[in-house]
Amino acid sequence: MEIKFDAAAAEKLIQQMDKYCSGMQKETRALLDVLKNPGDWKDNQMQAFQANMTELAKDLQQALTLEGDYLRTYDQRVRELRG
Numbered sequence: 360m361e362i363k364f365d366a367a368a369a370e371k372l373i374q375q376m377d378k379y380c381s382g383m384q385k386e387t388r389a390l391l392d393v394l395k396n397p398g399d400w401k402d403n404q405m406q407a408f409q410a411n412m413t414e415l416a417k418d419l420q421q422a423l424t425l426e427g428d429y430l431r432t433y434d435q436r437v438r439e440l441r442g
Contacts, residue, residue: 369437387419
């Protein structure tokens with residue numbers, strides 16, 4: 360089996376992953392903004408909602424960290440393959 364390196368495909372994947380990570384960052388910030396500024400929402404469900412959103416934001420942050428690590432490793436490998 361022959362494997363060929365396609366630089367254009369590699370660049371496209373890096374760009375798509377960067378766009379995906381940027382979108383996740385935007386969504387995480389939006390979630391945290393809702394938690395910071397609940398307005399007049401002061402009922403019993405607010406505390407549960409905040410706890411759930413905080414956990415979701417933590418999960419998104421973890422995913423971004425892992426995605427960033429992968430992207431850096433992938434980018435390094437692409438540079439190595441180019442020589």
